[in-house]
Amino acid sequence: MALEQSINCDSKSKGANNPFVTEDEDNADDTLLSNIATGVVVLNEVTDRLVNTFEIGTTSMHDFVNARLDTNKVCFWDPLKKLKIDTFKVTRTISLKGTRGKVVTLNADFSFVHPDESDETRRKTAKSALMPILERNVNSISRLPVSELRTAVIIEVSQQEQQSLGRWQYRAMSIKAAERQERGESLSMEIKIHKQNMPVPKQWKKFISNPKNKQNLATFLCESLRTILKTQLHPWQNVVIAGFKDGRETVSCIRVNSSSVSSLFSDQEEADTRLLLHVKHASNTHQRVVLQSPDTDVAVLCVAHFQNIRCCELWFQTGLKDKARFIPIHSLQSSLGPLLSKALPAYHALTGCDTTSAFSGIGNKKSWKVLVNDSQAQQQLPSLGEDGLNCL
Numbered sequence: 001m002a003l004e005q006s007i008n009c010d011s012k013s014k015g016a017n018n019p020f021v022t023e024d025e026d027n028a029d030d031t032l033l034s035n036i037a038t039g040v041v042v043l044n045e046v047t048d049r050l051v052n053t054f055e056i057g058t059t060s061m062h063d064f065v066n067a068r069l070d071t072n073k074v075c076f077w078d079p080l081k082k083l084k085i086d087t088f089k090v091t092r093t094i095s096l097k098g099t100r101g102k103v104v105t106l107n108a109d110f111s112f113v114h115p116d117e118s119d120e121t122r123r124k125t126a127k128s129a130l131m132p133i134l135e136r137n138v139n140s141i142s143r144l145p146v147s148e149l150r151t152a153v154i155i156e157v158s159q160q161e162q163q164s165l166g167r168w169q170y171r172a173m174s175i176k177a178a179e180r181q182e183r184g185e186s187l188s189m190e191i192k193i194h195k196q197n198m199p200v201p202k203q204w205k206k207f208i209s210n211p212k213n214k215q216n217l218a219t220f221l222c223e224s225l226r227t228i229l230k231t232q233l234h235p236w237q238n239v240v241i242a243g244f245k246d247g248r249e250t251v252s253c254i255r256v257n258s259s260s261v262s263s264l265f266s267d268q269e270e271a272d273t274r275l276l277l278h279v280k281h282a283s284n285t286h287q288r289v290v291l292q293s294p295d296t297d298v299a300v301l302c303v304a305h306f307q308n309i310r311c312c313e314l315w316f317q318t319g320l321k322d323k324a325r326f327i328p329i330h331s332l333q334s335s336l337g338p339l340l341s342k343a344l345p346a347y348h349a350l351t352g353c354d355t356t357s358a359f360s361g362i363g364n365k366k367s368w369k370v371l372v373n374d375s376q377a378q379q380q381l382p383s384l385g386e387d388g389l390n391c392l
Helices: 002-014 025-030 044-051 053-070 127-135 175-182 204-208 211-232 271-283 296-304 329-336 338-350 364-372 375-383
Strands: 093-097 103-107 151-154 162-165 238-243 249-254 257-260 288-292 313-318 325-328
Touching (some): 127 296, 127 364, 151 271, 211 238, 211 249, 296 313, 296 329, 313 329, 329 338, 338 364, 338 375, 364 375
Parallel strands (some): 151 162, 151 288, 288 313
């Protein structure tokens, strides 16, 4: 009785299923076995084995004693045969004939688009898989070529004329916050950074998983950088730091002085889109811009908006160690053409990101081939989100 009352209270507070309440009281004995937390109903064959686990185990024990102790039909030290009792995670499988006559085995609950209305989870995909596909159209190089063009570097700290640093904003109410919560990035306690000699947290991954700690760390680093750069910069160098006042304010640092850049004020949450604002700002005074980022999303945005940036050369630096490379965005945009370049952001979002589910069984290679050969899709995708659902 106490267990029933406890589960009843917990189910009301958390929205879980109550195993003591059935929809049909007259057929309570025939109620299907289901998961208390998720409500997932187990297959009939799985239910029989789960319910009769004790009897199955007892029979297996008697067989063991009879075969190995009483009659010695089986050596006592021979391996035991696993009973393989199915659980809630086990699903029925079906076999389908795929391409070239190959038989493919799929789960019975397989779905091409995920989630549906009853499931809030999303089917994840490797977004970085698009990068190798795009790089086939250009020649990436390991070193930036020497040029007389005035160069601005975004994010990467190097000996160029202008450098720019950007960071994320961490809002409590946003789509990105929901994604961070799903990843479990809100479990650690908040730590305020008051001075430079504070000890580094021993559990660094746990510390950095909290968005508030990331924001506090970024604010501390921005203030520290501004103080240091005033004495360390050469007269011809200029470093632009985005991250002051909760990430909205951008400060330009030169030797001895720093000032706010009003034209770079932004309330965008993600650094991906704010980086393009910095690229556009740098292109006003620099003919060549180098943008360093490990994110495929940023590369897609660079290709799509290169014509609006209006610089002679835009290089995307990505990769680590022996995979570090410079990708000429200006050449990539020219190779893809204006239509395909403008369709990239919508295509990248539809094939799976933080806020949309990926297609099951249809990767980037297959969908990219379809997009390249479909001129109508290339014309309609750039307007996705602007004209409602008319483009679909």
